[in-house]
Amino acid sequence: MFFLRGLVVASVALNLVACSSSSDAPEESGPSFKGTVHPILAQSCSLTACHGSKESNLGIYIPSSPADVHATLMTESPTARGAKFVVPGNPDASYLMMKIDGTQGQLEAKCSGTCGAQMPLDLPVLSDSERAAIRAWILAGAKND
Known part of the structure; x- marks a missing residue:
């Protein structure tokens, strides 16, 4: 009888441990592109006088479509040879982060003329x-989510 009671107690304990380790809450995965990063870029960068015009965009066109913006961010900068706007998993190597943080001067040798000013300009x-959210998104793999 004592042995049976021990098995019941052990079974209940195992079930409690199993239930407490599983959760219906989603895991924190960092900021999403569509929900966090794209709205920041749309508000701060996609202005007609800056990067929102196909004809005059200062080297990077940031259209209104999140999918198109994401695709653009996965390319190389036309003004900083060999520098990708976003290097998934590596915000410090991402030209976008350098421009936002004002550290783009470290790529001066790759830039045609100059790497320009910190963004957003004026x-x-x-x-x-906002900078931390973009950095976290890049660090988490810069997914188009």
């Missing part, structure tokens, strides 16, 4: 939380 720089 606007307040992005907030720390």
Whole structure:
């Protein structure tokens, strides 16, 4: 009888451990492109006078479609030879992050003439939380989610 009670207690304990380790809550995976990063870029970069015009875009065209913006960010910069706008998993090697952080000068040898100014130009720089969200998205693999 004591042995049977021990088995029941052990079984209940195992079930409690199994139930407590599984969760219906989604895992935190960082900021999404469509929900977090694209709105930041659309608000701060896709202005007609900046990167929102196909004809005049200062080297990178950021259209309104999230899928098109993501595709653009996966290409190389036309002004910084060999530098990709976004290097998934590596925000420090991503030209986009360098432009946002104002560290683009480290690529001066790759830039035609100059690597330009910190972005966004003539606007307040992005907030720390906006920059952190873009950095976290790149670090998490820069998925088109």
